[in-house]
Amino acid sequence: MDKFEHKLSLARETTAKLKDAIGHVIVGQNDVVEQTLWGILAGGHVLLEGAPGLGKTLLVRTIASCLDLQFSRIQFTPDLMPSDVTGTNILVTAADGSRHFQLHKGPIFGQVILADEINRATPKTQSALLEAMQEHACTIAGKRHAMEEPFFVLATENPIEMEGTYPLPEAQLDRFLLKVIVPSPSEDEMTEILNRTTGRDRGDAPRVLSRDEVLEMRALCRDVSIAEPIVRYASRLVRASDPASQGAPDLVRRGLRYGAGVRGGQSLVLAAKAVAMLDGRAHVAFADIQRVAKPVLRHRLIRSFEGEADGITTDQVVAALVEQVPTRPENVEKAVAK
Amino acid sequence: MANPESAKETKFREAFSRWARRVRMRLSLGVVLTGVTVGLIAGAGGAAALWKLRQGTLRPWAAGAGIVGALVGAVVAQRRRWNDAEVALFLDAKLGANEAISTAVDLGKDPESGSSKSKKDKPYSDQKSKADRRRDSDPAQNPGYFVVLNQATEALEKATAKRVKTRVLRPVHATLPLAIGAIGFLSWIPLPPAPALPPPPPGAEEVKLAEVKGLEKVIALAELNARDDAQRERLKKLAEDARKLQQKLKEGVEKREAQAELAKIKDGLMAERLSLGEGEERQGLENALGKMAENSDLKDAAKALGDRDLTSFDEEMQKLANKLERQDRERAKKTLEEAAEAAKKAGAQNVAKALEEQKKRLDKKGAEGDALKELAKELGDSLPDDAKEALRDMEKSGSPKAQQKLAEKLDDALKKLTPDERKRLADKMKKQAGQMSPDQMGEGPSKEDLEDLAKKLETAEGMKELEEQLKDMAKEDPGTGDGQREQGLEDAEKGLGEAEQQLGVPMPVPMNGGKPDGKGGKDGAGKDGKGDGKGPGDSGGKGDAKNASPGHSDGGGPGDHKGQTGVVDGPGMKARADGKVNAGKPMPGITMGRTRGRPGETANIRGTGALGDAAPSEIGGVDRSVVPEEYREQLGRYFQPK
Numbered sequence: 001m002d003k004f005e006h007k008l009s010l011a012r013e014t015t016a017k018l019k020d021a022i023g024h025v026i027v028g029q030n031d032v033v034e035q036t037l038w039g040i041l042a043g044g045h046v047l048l049e050g051a052p053g054l055g056k057t058l059l060v061r062t063i064a065s066c067l068d069l070q071f072s073r074i075q076f077t078p079d080l081m082p083s084d085v086t087g088t089n090i091l092v093t094a095a096d097g098s099r100h101f102q103l104h105k106g107p108i109f110g111q112v113i114l115a116d117e118i119n120r121a122t123p124k125t126q127s128a129l130l131e132a133m134q135e136h137a138c139t140i141a142g143k144r145h146a147m148e149e150p151f152f153v154l155a156t157e158n159p160i161e162m163e164g165t166y167p168l169p170e171a172q173l174d175r176f177l178l179k180v181i182v183p184s185p186s187e188d189e190m191t192e193i194l195n196r197t198t199g200r201d202r203g204d205a206p207r208v209l210s211r212d213e214v215l216e217m218r219a220l221c222r223d224v225s226i227a228e229p230i231v232r233y234a235s236r237l238v239r240a241s242d243p244a245s246q247g248a249p250d251l252v253r254r255g256l257r258y259g260a261g262v263r264g265g266q267s268l269v270l271a272a273k274a275v276a277m278l279d280g281r282a283h284v285a286f287a288d289i290q291r292v293a294k295p296v297l298r299h300r301l302i303r304s305f306e307g308e309a310d311g312i313t314t315d316q317v318v319a320a321l322v323e324q325v326p327t328r329p330e331n332v333e334k335a336v337a338k
Numbered sequence: 339m340a341n342p343e344s345a346k347e348t349k350f351r352e353a354f355s356r357w358a359r360r361v362r363m364r365l366s367l368g369v370v371l372t373g374v375t376v377g378l379i380a381g382a383g384g385a386a387a388l389w390k391l392r393q394g395t396l397r398p399w400a401a402g403a404g405i406v407g408a409l410v411g412a413v414v415a416q417r418r419r420w421n422d423a424e425v426a427l428f429l430d431a432k433l434g435a436n437e438a439i440s441t442a443v444d445l446g447k448d449p450e451s452g453s454s455k456s457k458k459d460k461p462y463s464d465q466k467s468k469a470d471r472r473r474d475s476d477p478a479q480n481p482g483y484f485v486v487l488n489q490a491t492e493a494l495e496k497a498t499a500k501r502v503k504t505r506v507l508r509p510v511h512a513t514l515p516l517a518i519g520a521i522g523f524l525s526w527i528p529l530p531p532a533p534a535l536p537p538p539p540p541g542a543e544e545v546k547l548a549e550v551k552g553l554e555k556v557i558a559l560a561e562l563n564a565r566d567d568a569q570r571e572r573l574k575k576l577a578e579d580a581r582k583l584q585q586k587l588k589e590g591v592e593k594r595e596a597q598a599e600l601a602k603i604k605d606g607l608m609a610e611r612l613s614l615g616e617g618e619e620r621q622g623l624e625n626a627l628g629k630m631a632e633n634s635d636l637k638d639a640a641k642a643l644g645d646r647d648l649t650s651f652d653e654e655m656q657k658l659a660n661k662l663e664r665q666d667r668e669r670a671k672k673t674l675e676e677a678a679e680a681a682k683k684a685g686a687q688n689v690a691k692a693l694e695e696q697k698k699r700l701d702k703k704g705a706e707g708d709a710l711k712e713l714a715k716e717l718g719d720s721l722p723d724d725a726k727e728a729l730r731d732m733e734k735s736g737s738p739k740a741q742q743k744l745a746e747k748l749d750d751a752l753k754k755l756t757p758d759e760r761k762r763l764a765d766k767m768k769k770q771a772g773q774m775s776p777d778q779m780g781e782g783p784s785k786e787d788l789e790d791l792a793k794k795l796e797t798a799e800g801m802k803e804l805e806e807q808l809k810d811m812a813k814e815d816p817g818t819g820d821g822q823r824e825q826g827l828e829d830a831e832k833g834l835g836e837a838e839q840q841l842g843v844p845m846p847v848p849m850n851g852g853k854p855d856g857k858g859g860k861d862g863a864g865k866d867g868k869g870d871g872k873g874p875g876d877s878g879g880k881g882d883a884k885n886a887s888p889g890h891s892d893g894g895g896p897g898d899h900k901g902q903t904g905v906v907d908g909p910g911m912k913a914r915a916d917g918k919v920n921a922g923k924p925m926p927g928i929t930m931g932r933t934r935g936r937p938g939e940t941a942n943i944r945g946t947g948a949l950g951d952a953a954p955s956e957i958g959g960v961d962r963s964v965v966p967e968e969y970r971e972q973l974g975r976y977f978q979p980k
Contacts, residue, residue, distance in 0.1 A: 004484070223482050225482045230437055230441075332420070
């Protein structure tokens with residue numbers, strides 16, 4: 001067996017173990033778990049959105065506990081300040097009586113960051129994450145501090161329509177690789193959750209992945225090949241999400257004000273690579289792009305007033321894009337269809 | 339031992355090439371087949387056109403359009419040939435390979451050119467740099483390359499012809515056998531009947547006449563005594579034209595050309611007949627006619643002269659010589675003298691000459707006529723009845739024929755006289771002459787004429803001379819020089835008429851044919867000579883129904899108009915026929931105004947040819963007309979003869 005093929009196989013096994021470990025704590029939510037893993041393996045940040053009590057925080061805590069990584073939790077509240085997130089220099093009196101500033105690192109200096117209820121803080125505080133998320137570094141009092149790899153943010157938020165929430169700025173949203181919608185559990189899942197959480201013992205997730213393994217899997221994900229036509233397809237999808245572009249579907253023109261940008265395209269390819277890797281393939285398929293399109297693009301599309309008034313959701317727009325943007329050149333598409 | 343990684347690459351490339359070749363071949367086949375189909379459909383159309391155009395031998399060649407279509411299809415197929423990336427995408431889709439083949443092809447591209455390592459692949463542009471390409475196909479830098487190759491090769495090895503089949507046949511190809519069948523059918527069926535040739539234009543047929551006697555009369559014009567040198571030349575030219583036409587007719591010539599030539603000669607003849615008093619002599623002629631009009635005896639003669647009918651002019655003068663008393667003759671001579679003088683003054687020398695000649699002739703013929711009548715009266719009852727009748731006719735109408743007849747009978751009667759009877763007759767005449775004064779005017783011959791006649795009767799020589807004289811008078815009078823010339827021209831014109839007859843009907847007349855029941859025309863009431871056509875019905879003629887023509891447009895009744903001349907439905911052809919054309923022969927066509935009908939040319943163009951002529955009575959007609967005075971000058975200028 002080829003070395004790369006072996007790594008792929010190993011990655012699949014490890015991921016399966018990870019899912020299994022998470023499954024000890026989290027009931028159901030397979031898609032949410034899967035998509036969160038895409039984000040981790042692709043090296044991106046994941047935003048989990050769902051109503052309170054659906055296990056978002058528990059999921060992130062479980063994942064963090066399965067990974068042998070430094071975990072930080074930030075509970076976002078309206079009075080949270082940026083320095084509460086990044087940390088600050090404090091004046092310290094030394095034993096000899098001298099005083100100097102000493103950096104007191106904030107919770108952002110971890111490897112797995114749980115930004116719980118991120119939209120409960122003001123945009124000012126939310127923005128404190130921008131640099132860390134994009135550059136994996138944080139500048140405090142003019143000094144740049146690099147994060148320890150792997151570094152990723154798993155944020156949870158309540159739907160923005162809820163009381164006491166602040167919508168995340170576009171720039172902030174764009175930095176999340178994926179936005180995962182956490183659905184309500186089914187009846188069976190709910191029953192299982194009730195059984196598990198109301199007894200004496202609560203399951204703990206074992207550690208499955210070491211830091212190096214996570215880094216290796218991330219590298220493996222980057223090594224997954226993608227053919228030119230597939231990259232072009234990803235480009236066409238992103239471009240078509242711009243209401244001003246020629247190939248934009250009617251729903252895009254009607255329902256959107258702004259489409260996805262370059263980060264959207266990059267995220268599509270990276271997430272698709274993660275999907276391909278978890279599928280045991282060394283290459284990306286059109287189907288992978290289509291599969292990750294919703295979680296990758298849904299939070300990057302800014303609806304227009306008309307779109308909001310008509311109740312057009314970004315998921316509907318992404319579905320329309322996937323349906324209407326052709327994957328292959330026209331002549332090949334015709335020949336395939338016959 | 340071969341490098342296993344290189345072997346993987348080769349294996350993939352071979353498998354891919356095999357299927358790519360098949361896919362491309364089928365795609366090309368489809369395009370070529372479409373080209374053949376379109377070509378053959380066009381060929382079938384061409385075969386149909388060739389069949390319609392009766393190009394029998396070319397019809398099977400229409401199938402060649404199929405070959406042309408195939409070539410065009412091949413060219414199009416080559417231009418549309420898929421590159422490796424397109425083939426790979428197609429194979430991925432058909433084999434469900436999750437784009438493994440596309441990725442393998444993409445990764446396996448030549449790092450330098452960016453095109454596939456497959457030799458036949460056309461350049462495929464992409465956005466990757468050479469460095470990216472090198473990394474793609476470098477196992478050290480792209481560890482997944484051979485995994486992708488494996489997965490792609492595996493997918494290709496599972497491929498079957500059925501799974502990667504491209505569609506060759508399209509709905510349009512269903513017309514291929516139909517097109518072939520159509521070409522075959524159209525090549526097989528007999529050609530359509532040839533369309534009837536359009537009738538040749540009137541007169542286009544060739545005529546060939548070995549002998550045209552009528553033209554001889556025109557050729558004889560060369561010998562005619564001309565009025566002057568210019569006329570002699572013109573007559574010679576006409577004779578030469580006639581001779582040439584005769585020659586052409588012998589060799590064969592288009593009928594319309596011959597008719598046109600005849601018409602030209604006829605125009606020339608007509609112009610010659612009208613040449614007396616034409617042009618500069620016109621005013622002189624008018625003056626002379628004006629003088630002649632003052633003498634009522636010369637009215638008919640003046641009309642004949644005005645019409646330039648010099649034969650009639652001679653005849654009229656002969657009649658006057660026979661009919662008029664000596665006193666009236668003297669007055670007529672005087673009038674002629676004045677007319678000649680007036681013509682001379684206006685510079686019309688030819689007119690003056692003709693009038694003077696007539697004056698002399700009137701004198702001479704009058705004397706002869708008087709002597710003839712006197713002799714006849716003296717013979718009295720010894721004359722036969724027909725001679726007496728001829729005498730009465732001569733006295734009454736002055737007919738030259740009656741004169742000739744009388745001269746003939748008198749000759750016979752004189753031959754039957756005995757010498758005694760002749761002596762008595764001579765004596766009687768002498769006695770009668772003796773009773774006459776020298777300048778006595780009145781009825782009968784003059785005193786000198788009577789004495790001369792008596793002298794001739796007395797002697798045998800005189801008698802012989804008298805007989806000769808009577809024989810001459812019994813012959814037809816040749817007339818004056820102008821009259822003879824006119825006669826010659828008239829003969830030539832008749833000759834032309836005969837020639838036209840020989841050629842056939844000269845000119846078609848535009849008119850609508852009658853209905854078989856003879857009820858043509860619009861509301862025409864028949865007018866057959868007896869009925870006036872204004873009745874409510876059955877006022878039609880007595881003509882044969884088979885030969886019925888359309889009725890006349892005048893009249894109000896619904897008669898059947900049998901036996902009538904058909905309505906001429908020509909555009910604006912308001913005309914009156916001039917029967918002088920081809921006297922005694924059928925009318926050749928329609929004439930307008932005063933012009934004579936001229937076969938072969940138009941007679942309905944105002945102001946050309948003979949139409950420019952005006953009759954003497956029409957000179958100054960505008961001033962006498964009802965045209966308002968302020969318009970007369972303008973109108974007069976318009977109608978001024980050219």
